Amino acid sequence: MRPLFTRNSKNCSASYCTRKFNGALTFAIGEWDYRNYHAFAGIFFLHDGVRNKPVIASVYMPTDFFHACRSDQMAFFLDLLVSVLSLAIVGQYTWSMRAHFHSATMPPGAMLISAVVIATSLFFLSILWIEKQPIGAKLVGFGLEIASLALFWWAITASRAARLRFAFDADNPDSLVTEGPYLYVRHPFYTSYAIFWIGWGIATWSIWAVVPVAGLIAIYVVAARDEEKKFSTTALAGPYEAYRQRTGFFWPRVRG
Known part of the structure; x- marks a missing residue:
């Protein structure tokens, strides 16, 4: 399996879902912890200048960085959830003024x-x-x-x-x-x-x-x-x- 080392990457990985990772569309199929690193395996569509080529690879990154990414993803999801709910409630208040x-x-x-x-x-x-x-x-x-x-x-x-x-x-x-x-x-x-x-x-x-x-x-x-x-x-x-x-x-x- 081809390893892709991403220790200094500013992008985040995601498990069991589709994400962009260093310009590659990733389908994660498994993950694990190894010493101070977090790893996951998946299929990457890497662009070689002409077309996207599927590559089965494993990705490694520092564990603390991985969990920070996970935390950012959770924060984004909750921001979105609270925003949608709040606007929906304000919308229902507006509806009540008419109906x-x-x-x-x-x-x-x-x-x-x-x-x-x-x-x-x-x-x-x-x-x-x-x-x-x-x-x-x-x-x-x-x-x-x-x-x-x-x-x-x-x-x-x-x-x-x-x-x-x-x-x-x-x-x-x-x-x-x-x-x-x-x-x-x-x-x-x-x-x-x-x-x-x-x-x-x-x-x-x-x-x-x-x-x-x-x-x-x-x-x-x-x-x-x-x-x-x-x-x-x-x-x-x-x-x-x-x-x-x-x-x-x-x-x-x-x-x-």
Whole structure:
């Protein structure tokens, strides 16, 4: 088997998949550790100036370098996974503004939230791909985003018939939802948004992520307080007060 020594190579190998390696397309068919080196055997398509020629060869590289390459590949995969999930969730938030929430016009407060969401999304994407983050931070962030998405759709299902309005809508509420996640918290949508931004912020592993996350949560708190104040001026004031006493604001109430 022809050996290809790549000790000083800046490219990375990959097991059981197709990768570029020193300009050659590689199909790895086996790998092993030998002393301080990692090796794998496969078929390389080497370009000889005229055409690509298949060559069965073995590749050797320092073990620490190989594992560093593997770590980089995992980081890239997680960056991609978090980015796709995050953008998909933001896309579903956008969908809900058209298909689930119903207001005659979009209030200025809701426009502000949309602008901050867009800016924060671009900021977090930049940090995620420019800076390096611990794999554990990305996994935790990914898990929190999944949890936020589950809560979001639970709230969608429970409030589908209520015709909820945008945040900061001037009209008073005319319905009270007490099913699904509303059994535990009064504002499950805002809770899901908060969990999502906290998760994405953790995934970026940047101290600067605290600023937009804190800002968005503060806006959600103001919007929720505004909605609760409107309930006090409607015929639902009594039922809402009883509901408020047995549920939490953003988090479930801890009962003694």
